[in-house]
Amino acid sequence: MSVFRRLLRRPALPEGVVLDADEHVIATAEVAGGGQVLATSRGLWLPGSDGEPELLNWHLISKATWEGGALRVIPSREIETVAGAVLIADEAPLRVRLAEPRRVPETVHRRVTGSIKSRHHRDLPSGGAWFVQRTVAGRDGIVLQVRADPGTDADAVRQVAGEVARRLRLT
Template sequence: MTGWWARLFGRDPVPDAVAAGLEPSEAVVATATVAGGGTLVVTSWGVWPPSGAGRIGWHEVGKAVWDGNSLVVTPTHAEQIAPGTELLADTRPHRFRLTEAGTVPQAVQDRVTQSIRTRNRRELPGGGAWVLQRKVPGRDGVVVQVRPDPGTDPAAARRLAEGLADRLPGRGTE
C-alpha cells in the first residue's frame, strides 16, 4: 500500500497513530520518511514526529532549520503568565534526517512563519527577547509569547511578560 499511496498522492502514507490523532479540521500537508524509520507528518496544525510523542503545534515551534539533509525542530516550553500570555523556553531540538525531503522543509517554514501575526524585539539585560503574537491552531485569537535569548536575565524576561499581560484587554488598567 505504501507504493500505491505515494504514487497516488506523492507522499508517504500517514501512520495510523497520527491519523487517529488528527483533529477534524486538521489537514495533512506533507510527509517524509525519516532515515532509520518512521514518517514525519506535517499538518495544518503542526508537525508530528515519528516517535509517536504527539503533535508539536506551530505556535510551539521556537525554531525550525533545514540544512539540506536534516530538519531540526526546536520546540518550546510555555509557562503561562496569564491567560493569553506565555513565557517561552527552548527545549531539546529534534533532528530528523529525511531520506527524501520533498516539500516538508518548505511546508514547515511556511507554517511556522504563518503562525506569527506580529513580532517585535525588546532589548533586556543580558540579551533580549522576541515578543510574538501567534495564532494557535484550532482556536480564535492569538497568544502573546515572550521568547528570551539565551543569557537574557530571566527576571527581566518575566517582568516583560507580566507587563504585557497586564496590558491585555480584561486585565489591569486599559
C-alpha cells in the same frame, strides 16, 4: 485510480497518529531509516525517541531549518502565563533526516513563519527577550509569547511581559 479518487484519498497515517476531527495532512515525507513525518493543519508529527509519534504544534516551533537532507526543528515549551502572555523556553533541537523530503521542508517553513504575526526584541537590564504574537491552529485570536534570552533575569521578564500583555489587553 481516477484523479478524483486520488485527490480525495487520505494518506495512510503512521501507527499511533490520531488526527483531530478538523486536522488534515498537508505534506508527508519518509524518514531515512524508517518512519514518517507528517505536516498537518495543527503541527508537525515526528517520530518520537520512544518510537511513538509526537506532535509539535506550529506555534511551539521556535525555528525550523532544512540543511543537508535533514529537517532541524527547535521546539519550545510553555513555562507559565503572566497576565495573558505565555512565557516559553526553547528545548533541545530535533534533527530528522528525510529520505525524500517532498514538500515537507517548504510546508514547515510556511506554517512556522505564517503563524508569526509580529515579533520584537526588547533589551532588558539583565539581557533581553523576544515578544512574538502568533496564531494558534484551531483557535481564534492571537497569543503573545515571550522567550527570554539566556541569562536574562526571570523576574524582569515576567514584569515586562505582564506590562505588555496588559497594554495589548490580553487579560
